[in-house]
Amino acid sequence: MIEGIGKKIKELRISRNLTLKDLSVKTDLSIGFLSQLERGLTTIAVDTLYTIAEVLGVELSYFLSSPKQNKKLVLRSYEKEVFQIYSNQFIYYNLTNDIEDKVFLPRYIEILPSNNEEDITPYNHEGEEFVYVMEGILTLVVNNEKYELYPGDSAHYDSSIVHNWANRTNKTVKLITVHTPNMFRK
Structure with missing residues (x-):
């Protein structure tokens, strides 16, 4: 290793x-x-x-992360591994076994409740994002406009527009995202 x-x-x-x-x-x-x-x-x-x-x-x-010799087409729910924990609040899981060879990056994300009542700091980057809320209420800020997304709601936007998300509730928010470009692509 x-x-x-x-x-x-x-x-x-x-x-x-x-x-x-x-x-x-x-x-x-x-x-x-x-x-x-x-x-x-x-x-x-x-x-x-x-x-x-x-x-x-x-x-x-x-x-x-170890390279997988035979990248499987199917990723079983029990095979998902925590990929990254950010700011002790965002838990990222990749939804693919082939992260380095694909154009877009699908992820499952859990956002833990936050006691921080400060405004969300929006940022921008290259590409586009798709967000689908599975559980909880996601606060989404796009171009300085706030949206509350509920289970079943989705958003699709150009990532060059300032944006960010947060969990302003006392329950975990669970969502699926798809990003381009895939920052891990070779």
Whole structure:
């Protein structure tokens, strides 16, 4: 597994036009350690790998996911794994076994209740999004307009428009999303 992590670090570093010295300066890790890591000759602590992931602009899970040799067409409900937890509130599951070879990214997301009453901070990015609420009430902000989406409701919008979602209730919101472009595509 460590060889795979090192290989991914090297590929990302090179694709971002960083030298080992550049990465060393940005992560506060020695060039020798990074070189050994890229060659699979040493192990790495998760918190140190997290620092490298931040500098290279990827999620920690990017390094920990193992490539599946025979990618199955069907993903059974019991095979779904937590892909990412964001801000201790958003739990992401991918709905495909073939995340790197597809144009769009389907996900199942659970948004835990939030006590934070501050306004939602909208952001934008390339692509488009489709959201389908399965359970709970989702607060969706698109172009500074707030919408409450209930189970069975959906929204489809251009991601270049400022947007965000939140759970302003005391129950978990469950939704399915489809995003383009797929940020994990090779």
